[in-house]
Amino acid sequence: MEFQAPRGTTDVLPNDQRYWRYVENTASQVAESFGYRRIDTPVFEDTNLYIRSIGDSTDIVEKETYTFSDRGGDSLTLRPEGTASVCRAYMQHGMHNMPQPVRLFYLCPNFRYERPQAGRFRAFHQFGIEAFGESDPYIDAEVIEVSWRFLTSVGIDDISLRINSIGDSNCRPKYVDALQTYYQNYSQSLCPDCVRRLETNPLRLLDCKMESCQPVIQSAPKSTEYLCPPCNAHWVQLQEYLETTGIGYEIDNTLVRGLDYYSRTVYEITPPTERRTNVIAGGGRYDGLLEQLGGPTTPGIGFGMGIERVIENIRRLEINIASNPKLSIMFAHIGEGAKKEAISLSSQIRRLGKEAFVGPSRGLRSQMRYASHMNSSHVIIIGDDELSTGLYTLRDLSKGDQTEITADGILNFVKTHDIGQKVD
């Protein structure tokens, strides 16, 4: 085989489509039930949008973007995450003039040049929401609740929520200082990665997985102990509101996130397994981001959720996805005249909005077998006898019985048997 799907990409075959429909439909319903409205943005944006938002020293921007020049010489980048685009759209369309908060959700593909592995792809899909213009922590709890309700609605309920607050531009620098000072004392016992992190990204010291670094992490200063009064009030209220929604949570002071724009609230939702790649959803607050992108000072918060990872968990839990059987008619035909009648009648049925198609030009036995494998609900058999009498054979594949029926009778049958009819 000369061609295959590029590394890190997958084909969603017909048999798997039901998972995607199920997830996308549930996501839309849940988000809309909270008052969120769908937004779609381009798959590529000005490269600088991502540099300015995600951060030019993050792994995503440093080595994972798909960046190219178009024929006019502009540098464009395939969307690596959803928040930046939505922020850009919020500013571009003057949504700060709309009643605040503005609640938006999206379902879209994202691209990151990474080595694929379990639950990680180069082309992947996210369901996400963003809420702009509200700094009160009730909206933090709401955003968390949307992701939680979605996952439980879809049937994944063995999940756990971890939250943390990393402060804002006022108090976080003091915490980072304290963290660095603390780590200086252990510099000789740290893993090589952590030695590097100490300089480049001190917050990430906290989620090192190396066994040898765990004791150091355990007794490290906690960000929540360094919060300034406003951040602390926000943090305390968030927990109260979360408790009001009845969602169980765990405070994880080692939880930090890989994008530079987060402030105050950060959170992750994981299934019971230990592997970090199993993080299904992650998000947080980004109060300085819009201003950083040249917009008005506007608070914002949101999450991103990996659809492939959601589906992976649906499969793991063997969640039953109901799919309505529907009316689907195949025309089996014997002879050229019968074939033309099959083409004509199936076309008329389709114009009524129902599924119908012509059987393959093979023997009747083979056509019947095809109908069966195509999950047709009914077969109409047309041969010389039927053409001369005008009475066709209508066979119900689920019941296994059949009757005589006229052409008009067929059309009437189709009109009165609607989609969703139980056929198996």
Added chain:
RNA sequence: GUGAGCGUGGCCAAGUCGGUUAAGGCGCCAGGUUGUGGCCCUGGAGAUCGAGGGUUCGAAUCCCUUCGCUCACCCCA
């Protein structure tokens, strides 16, 4: 970028201390039922054994190279 495992018809796969025509199952096609599916029976098509090179009288099997897939690290959804 680093490390490990694996690549045999569309899919799952036996064979891998080299030896005549590369098992089997699923799926596909056909026949059994001269016009009737899902079960069953019979037959058929379909593989340059990932690719290239080497060793050998002889290579799916041994050696080298290369590509691909998977998993893990980094990082993330």
